[in-house]
Amino acid sequence: MKSLDFQQDFFRLFEISPRFAIDSAALDQRYRDLQSQVHPDKFSHLSESEQRLSMQWSTRINEGYQTLRSPLARGRYLLSLQGVDTQEETNTAMPLDFLMQQMEWREALQDAIAAKDMDALDVLSDNNRKETAMLQQQLGAQLDESHDHLAAAGSVRKLRFLEKLAEEISSAYDELDS
Amino acid sequence: MALLQISEPGLSAAPHQHRLAVGIDLGTTNSLVATVRNGISVVLNDEQGSALLPSVVRYSEDGSVQVGITAQAQQSVDPQNTIVSVKRFMGRGLKDVGEVIDLPYRFVDSPGMVQLRTVAGVKSPVEISAEILSVLRNRAERSLGGELVGAVITVPAYFDDAQRQATKDAAKLAGLNVLRLLNEPTAAAIAYGLDNASEGVYAVYDLGGGTFDVSILRLSKGVFEVLATNGDSALGGDDFDQRIYCWILEKAGLSQLDAKDTRLLLTHSRAAKEQLTDHVQTQITAVLSDGALVDVSLTRDDFYAMTQNLLSRTLQPTRKALRDAKLSVDEVKGVVMVGGSTRMPQVQRAVAELFKQTPLTNLDPDKVVALGAAIQANVLAGNRSADDWLLLDVIPLSLGIETMGGLSEKVIPRNSTIPSARAQEFTTFKDGQTAMSIHVVQGERELVSDCRSLAKFELRGIPAMVAGSARIRVTFQVDADGLLSVTAREMNSGVESSVTVKPSYGLSEGEITRMLQDGNQHARDDMQARALRELQTEAAQLLEAVENALQLDGEALLDAESQLRIRNSMEAVRGVVSGSDNSAIKRAVESLNQATVIFAQARMDRSVSTALKGHNLSELEG
Incomplete structure (x- = not known):
């Protein structure tokens, strides 16, 4: 029997075609099926080597699931499979209107925290979610239809901005709740 | 073909042999042990018929140790040598327990974990917890009539690495083979979920004697998926007692009590708290050691008012867990109440208000964690379970x-599903730097000084390079117990260093061995003999596991030569297993483990392929 390639890409591991648009119910199902087979709980009474392998596989499957489930991580991963570096740390050239909007939102966030204004946070969070959904759609078209990798990398960079903002909004909620 | 006889490749095909395994809830106030008998999870009682073992340990001058009710009865008489709520000190330094410093103990500030001075010497919380676990182990072995294969020990979900490690050390010290550390709310969810065959999102609100946890889980087709967890590992029923205690001091104009009076009033405070569950008012009457009479009346309303902020401290993590799970309260189908402290009416009311529904209390909140742990232990020990479920x-x-x-x-964010691994690259900041010190921390805060320090280690022998050109890849691996190990590797040269994270105050293997052998503390089994028995059991289990695997998959997955090699290694183990040479058994077991590596790989590959084909092998068999 041929040995499975532990390093094979996540789309193959989950037997999902390597596209941005995925069937998330199918992904969830595969994830559960795979974990049901390899999870350490199924091997705790077996030999050490089986336990070790089980932990490695289970870890790998968790990593794959996290990567494919998140639209941003999935987009980034698809690009990396094409050899495209999204340059999220190094490439700071962003369209001016996008940067302006980001600055506005960040100011709004600071104001909301200062004023302890939960409703303002809700509005901001909602706006950020909508913008994220719009960019995800755009990223999908760039990856699956026009195959414009450079534009897609740009969208990934924008989405990373929005994700950071979402994290900050989330800690702002924690702060106002304490 | 033999290959097709199983439905679940991981499970042993030896259903006739029931392995004795237990679930242990090592609680702040009470501890319990449960097991699965005839397919049903049951709590094991002591000889007097009680299930709850008070988590109280008393040390006497003659070296004897009392655990449970008898120790509890002495807590006001001998407060300094009678340790209650030791769980609060597990994996904690003196500065961490500062808030409860007016407890009647003689704390010893030792590196990392605080220790307690007793008449029988200085004791670490790990040793004290091991006394409790030993009693439960003996209870189980007597009740089940045999030696345990292993135990699942529950820990608060919000326990950090140091607290988990301390718990695991305590279990080892008590001679238990730890099958898994299981989070308490998750254990409760298993007991509830399997009982009610539920589907959907559930919240588990677990307020124990000294810890608070909240977990949000999705139950779907036999899969228990924890979406988020939060809590406070230093908040529980004890704090409610403490509030009453302080109130009594104020009301009665007392200050600076001695250890006995402190313990006396704390005991009365707890009784008053429990009274107020069913009554709107309670009388607290006690005679102090100087003959002074304390006689005060406490109303439920006053009690609610003085504990209001404790309650808030549970609701805030609950809302946070919901936000982390990206869910609103409307999406939560049920709320499970766990822990004796959830009996307080104000707790039930506050939780009901937050979730807009009446919480579920149909399983005993004191027992539900142990019951769930037993179900998990049964599966982990390799006993076939009728329900096929995954956690x-x-x-x-x-x-x-x-x-x-x-x-x-x-490196690994909170609420990551375990097991989990993540690698991150770092670089040197000085020209010619040949060593890098790696400091591993746990916590959400940005400043290292606000997080818990887990371990420090050094990667040495990095070739001298220009600053910024070394590529040091640090890999974190968290196992299924939630315990971390860290590896650092310089990618250009391949220089490597790794640690299993043992907090500086965790006990080293050597210390545990020493404690195990330190049999004069009080009568223990002959540790040497016990160690040999454990090795023999382990070897026998391995032989059985490999034998089963060979019968099922040997022909299909291995050539004749590989099968022979494994058979030879098995013979070698059989040759030494009944002898008394520990190291010979260890060597033979190790070489059998080595010989089965490729076989294990092939079986795992087949498991993965099976999952992908979307059907189990048993279905092919028809």
């Missing part, structure tokens, strides 16, 4: 590494 848990707190400027760079 996916998370780590409660982010794991990170210290970077320049004392900041924590998160």
Whole structure:
């Protein structure tokens, strides 16, 4: 029997075609099926080597699931499979209107925290979610239809901005709740 | 073909042999042990018929140790040598327990974990907890009539790495083979979920004697997936007692009580709290050691008012867990109440208000964790379970590494499903730098000084290079117990260093061995003999596991030569297993483990392929 390639890409591991648009119910199902087979709980009474392998596989499957489930991580991963570096740390050239909007939102966030204004946070969070959904759609078209990798990398960079903002909004909620 | 006889490749095909395994709830106030008997999870009682073992340990001058009710009865008489709520000190330094410092103990500030001075010497919380676990182990072995294969020990979900490690050490010290550390709310969810065959999102609100946890889980087709967890590992029923205690002091104009009076009033405070569950008012009457009479009346309303902020401290993490799970309260189908402290009416009311529904209390909140742990232990021991279910848990707190400027760079974020691994690359900041010190921390705060320090280790022998050109890959691996190990590797040269994270105050293997052998503390089994028995049991289990695997998959997955090699290694183990040479058994077991590596790989590959084909092999068999 041929040995499975532990390093094979996540789309193959989950037997999902390597596209941005995925069937998330199918992904969830595969994830559960795979974990049901390899999870350490199924091997705790077996030999050490089986336990070790089980932990490695289970870890790998968790990593794959996290990567494919998140639209941003999935987009980034698809690009990396094409050899495209999204340059999220190094490439700071962003369209001016996008940067302006980001600055506005960040100011709004600071104001909301200062004023302890939960409703303002809700509005901001909602706006950020909508913008994220719009960019995800755009990223999908760039990856699956026009195959414009450079534009897609740009969208990934924008989405990373929005994700950071979402994290900050989330800690702002924690702060106002304490 | 033999290959097709199983439905679940991981499970042993020896249903006739029931392995004795238990679930242990090592609680702040009470501890319990449960097991699965004839397919049903039951709590095991002591000879007097009680299930709850008070988590109280008393040390006497003659070296004898009392655990449970008898120790509890002495807590006001001999407060300094009678340790209650030791769980609060597990994996904690003196500065961490500062808030409860007016407890009647003689704390010893030792590196990392605080210790307690007793008449029988200085004791670490790990040793004290091991006394409780030993009693439960003996209870189980007597009740089940045999030696345990292993135990699942529950821990608060919000326990950090140090507290988990301390718990595991305590179990080892008590001679228990730890099958898994299981999060308490998750254990409760298993007991509830399997009982009610539920589907949907559930919240578990677990307020124990000394810890608070909240977990949000999705139950779907036999999969228990923890979405988020939060809590406070230093908040519980004890704090409610403490509030009453302080109120009594104020009301009666007392100050500076001695250890006996402190314990006396704390005991009365707890009784008053429990009274107020069913009554709107209670009288607290006690005679202090100087003959002074304390006689005060406490109303439920006053009690609610003085504990209001404790309650808030549970609701805030609950809302946070919901936000982390990206869910609103409307999406929560049920709320499970766990822990004796959830009997307080104000707790039930507050939880009901937050979730807009009446919480579920149909399983005994004191027992539900042990019952769930027993179900998990049964499966992990390799006993076939009728229900085919899977548990996916998370780590409660982010794991990170210290970077320049004392900041924590998160490597594995909180609520990551375990087992989990993540690698991050770092570089040198000085020309010619040949060593790098790696500081592993746990917590959500940005400053390292606000997080818990888990371990420090050094990667040495980095070839001298220009600053910034070394590529040091640090890999964090969290196992299914939620315990971390860290590896650092310089990618250009391949220089490597690794640690299993043992907090500086965790006990080393050597210390545990020493304690195990330190049999004069009080009568224990002959540890040498016990160690041999454990090795023999382990070897026998391995032989059985490999034999089963060979019968099922040997022909299909291995050529004749490989099968022979494994058979020879098995013979070698059989040759020494009944002897008394520990190291010979160890060597033979190790070489059998080595011989089965490729076989294990092939079986795992087949498991993965099976999952992908979307059907189990048993279905092919028809």
